[in-house]
Amino acid sequence: MIFFELAKRNLRLHLFRSILAVLGVIIGVTSITAMGILGAGIVLFISEDLTKVSDTLVVSPHVGGAMGFSTANDRITDRQFEQIKRAAAPSLAVPVYQTSDRMSVGSEETAGIIYGLDPKDMPVFLDIKEGSMLRGSSGAMVGARFAEDNKLKVGSLIGVRDKGTLRVSAILKERGMGFDINPDYGIVVSSKWFQDSYNRKEYDSVIVKVKSLDEIDSTKKTIEKALNRGRETVVDVVDTRKIMETILDSFSRISLFTTAIGGISLVVAGVSILNVMLMSVTERTREIGIMRSIGAKRKEVRRMFLYEALLLGLIGSGIGAVLSVFAGLLVSQVMLQTTRFVFAPSSMIYILYGMAFGVGTCLLSGFYPAWKASDLNPIEALRHE
Amino acid sequence: MNGGTPLIEFERVSKVYPHPAGNVVALDNATLSIMTGEFVAIMGPSGSGKSTLLNLIGGLDVPSTGVLRIEGADVSTLTDDQLTELRRDRIGFIFQQFNLFPLLTARENIEFPIMLACGKRECGQRPHQLFSAVDLPEDSYERRPSELSGGQQQRVAIARALINDPALLLCDEPTGNLDTKTGNGIMELLLGMNRRGKTIVMVTHDPKIAEFAERTIHIRDGRVE
Ligand SMILES: Nc1ncnc2c1ncn2[C@@H]1O[C@H](COP(=O)(O)OP(=O)(O)O)[C@@H](O)[C@H]1O
Ligand SMILES: [Mg+2]
Numbered sequence: 001m002i003f004f005e006l007a008k009r010n011l012r013l014h015l016f017r018s019i020l021a022v023l024g025v026i027i028g029v030t031s032i033t034a035m036g037i038l039g040a041g042i043v044l045f046i047s048e049d050l051t052k053v054s055d056t057l058v059v060s061p062h063v064g065g066a067m068g069f070s071t072a073n074d075r076i077t078d079r080q081f082e083q084i085k086r087a088a089a090p091s092l093a094v095p096v097y098q099t100s101d102r103m104s105v106g107s108e109e110t111a112g113i114i115y116g117l118d119p120k121d122m123p124v125f126l127d128i129k130e131g132s133m134l135r136g137s138s139g140a141m142v143g144a145r146f147a148e149d150n151k152l153k154v155g156s157l158i159g160v161r162d163k164g165t166l167r168v169s170a171i172l173k174e175r176g177m178g179f180d181i182n183p184d185y186g187i188v189v190s191s192k193w194f195q196d197s198y199n200r201k202e203y204d205s206v207i208v209k210v211k212s213l214d215e216i217d218s219t220k221k222t223i224e225k226a227l228n229r230g231r232e233t234v235v236d237v238v239d240t241r242k243i244m245e246t247i248l249d250s251f252s253r254i255s256l257f258t259t260a261i262g263g264i265s266l267v268v269a270g271v272s273i274l275n276v277m278l279m280s281v282t283e284r285t286r287e288i289g290i291m292r293s294i295g296a297k298r299k300e301v302r303r304m305f306l307y308e309a310l311l312l313g314l315i316g317s318g319i320g321a322v323l324s325v326f327a328g329l330l331v332s333q334v335m336l337q338t339t340r341f342v343f344a345p346s347s348m349i350y351i352l353y354g355m356a357f358g359v360g361t362c363l364l365s366g367f368y369p370a371w372k373a374s375d376l377n378p379i380e381a382l383r384h385e
Numbered sequence: 386m387n388g389g390t391p392l393i394e395f396e397r398v399s400k401v402y403p404h405p406a407g408n409v410v411a412l413d414n415a416t417l418s419i420m421t422g423e424f425v426a427i428m429g430p431s432g433s434g435k436s437t438l439l440n441l442i443g444g445l446d447v448p449s450t451g452v453l454r455i456e457g458a459d460v461s462t463l464t465d466d467q468l469t470e471l472r473r474d475r476i477g478f479i480f481q482q483f484n485l486f487p488l489l490t491a492r493e494n495i496e497f498p499i500m501l502a503c504g505k506r507e508c509g510q511r512p513h514q515l516f517s518a519v520d521l522p523e524d525s526y527e528r529r530p531s532e533l534s535g536g537q538q539q540r541v542a543i544a545r546a547l548i549n550d551p552a553l554l555l556c557d558e559p560t561g562n563l564d565t566k567t568g569n570g571i572m573e574l575l576l577g578m579n580r581r582g583k584t585i586v587m588v589t590h591d592p593k594i595a596e597f598a599e600r601t602i603h604i605r606d607g608r609v610e
Contacts, residue, residue, distance in 0.1 A: 002493065002500045009488040290484045293445055294545070295473020295501050297466050378445050382484075 024269030025316025032262030033324030036350025039255025041341035075202030113186030116194025131170030277369035289381025309366025317358035398451035426598035477546025
């Protein structure tokens with residue numbers, strides 16, 4: 001169609017101006033899309049952990065009672081554990097000891113978290129990278145990061161302050177962020193060794209692995225009812241899924257915010273396109289007058305200018321889409337340390353969104369100039385110098 | 386002269402332009418008709434209303450009062466799109482400043498009205514015949530207007546005006562921007578078109594140019610004399 005050809009040639013005639021206008025669209029589309037890709041990546045990243053630990057309840061002693069008075073105990077007694085176990089049945093309840101202490105590896109001093117678990121419960125949480133699962137009461141398994149930082153191998157010795165020396169039986173697989181236990185930067189010992197070394201029987205927390213996700217709420221309620229009798233709150237039961245959902249929620253709000261920033265740059269691009277097109281209408285007033293006088297209808301004149309806006313939008317969005325893949329890879333690498341979510345469908349859809357926004361903004365900015373052009377009186381337009 | 390119904394018919398037509406310092410009566414109560422096949426010149430001093438008259442004939446403007454009929458149709462009853470189609474299909478415009486599209490080649494300029502009429506990029510074979518009919522050299526087909534001489538540009542404009550085979554050619558000072566020799570060439574071309582049946586209405590202030598026409602309408606202060 002000749003109007004499309006005219007739009008194309010006019011953009012080429014004013015190449016510099018057109019490039020500037022397109023640049024705005026490129027920036028807008030790229031930032032919207034890259035932020036969308038990052039946001040989707042964050043959601044996927046969190047969701048991965050979410051499914052991993054969403055079957056978990058963490059029961060911990062209630063700290064800081066009303067008005068700052070601390071409640072009676074800050075540990076979970078054996079009796080309380082038995083109550084939790086009964087309330088949670090048939091789900092598995094695992095008592096956990098936890099502390100942090102100074103340690104030594106050879107002549108190096110270090111520190112880390114120490115978890116005490118019953119060896120029979122260990123397979124529930126832990127995967128071994130090398131070595132073998134702890135069996136007796138002595139020995140330790142070390143977290144992946146801790147082993148790396150301290151150059152530990154299976155068979156190495158770790159001294160725990162004055163408590164004794166432990167032989168490394170296994171290096172654990174990296175577990176990542178978790179809400180039950182985080183052994184990556186610490187060691188795992190048997191509960192027997194822990195009890196003997198730290199001279200206590202009370203637990204720090206109890207982790208309940210629920211059999212099916214539907215039971216999370218009911219199990220949580222049953223535990224709370226069994227232990228928090230009357231007015232006194234003895235334990236807090238935290239549903240890890242809730243925590244994850246809260247974090248997910250705030251992350252998606254962050255990504256909404258960053259997408260909004262991309263939106264603002266598109267608005268700026270829209271204004272610059274509006275400007276370029278209004279300039280074009282003014283410059284071509286006489287041409288519009290000629291067209292109208294030799295038989296171009298209002299809607300045809302309008303279409304010619306909309307083609308111009310559409311072209312700017314398509315070029316800008318196309319380049320922006322390509323750039324946003326690179327930008328998405330970059331921000332994902334920086335923010336999430338991984339790019340494996342960039343090409344997921346839920347990330348890639350943002351390219352379509354970004355392009356749609358880019359083209360939409362251009363068309364929107366083109367409407368007023370196009371209408372203005374088509375509304376010109378042909379006689380007056382012809383007189384225009 | 387043809388005896389049939391007039392192609393153009395003015396009945397007590399006035400055109401008033403609103404103006405802050407009193408309205409301007411550009412055309413005052415004009416009654417006239419132009420028959421099919423005529424070659425009419427419109428003469429008068431600057432500001433007398435020649436262009437206004439021509440714009441009305443061409444359906445670019447509508448009367449403030451009175452009745453104007455083009456090919457029997459009362460223009461006041463036509464919509465903007467209908468008037469546009471009338472200009473596109475039945476009327477060819479030729480301007481003093483040629484008014485070609487600078488971004489299109491000579492061929493594309495000439496083809497432009499067909500593309501408006503049939504909506505496609507390629508449409509019909511008429512441009513070729515027209516190039517020779519308006520006596521344009523072959524090497525000018527793919528040139529842009531800025532690469533053509535004034536006379537060549539006006540020939541392109543005439544070819545563009547003729548391409549949809551209109552009944553009526555309207556020319557506003559067609560030789561105004563050309564030297565006498567080139568202007569006479571253009572006038573010979575128009576005269577030939579008239580002999581082949583086109584009705585021509587031409588505004589001019591040059592009596593020598595007006596001599597090419599068979600009838601001259603004089604206008605002064607918006608009044609047809
Ligand atoms: N759009 C307009 N608005 C106001 N006045 C106009 C307009 N067009 C023409 N006129 C006035 O109408 C009169 C006739 O103008 P015009 O038809 O262009 O004269 P000519 O072509 O004979 O020089 C002039 O006084 C001119 O100033
Ligand atoms: Mg005039």
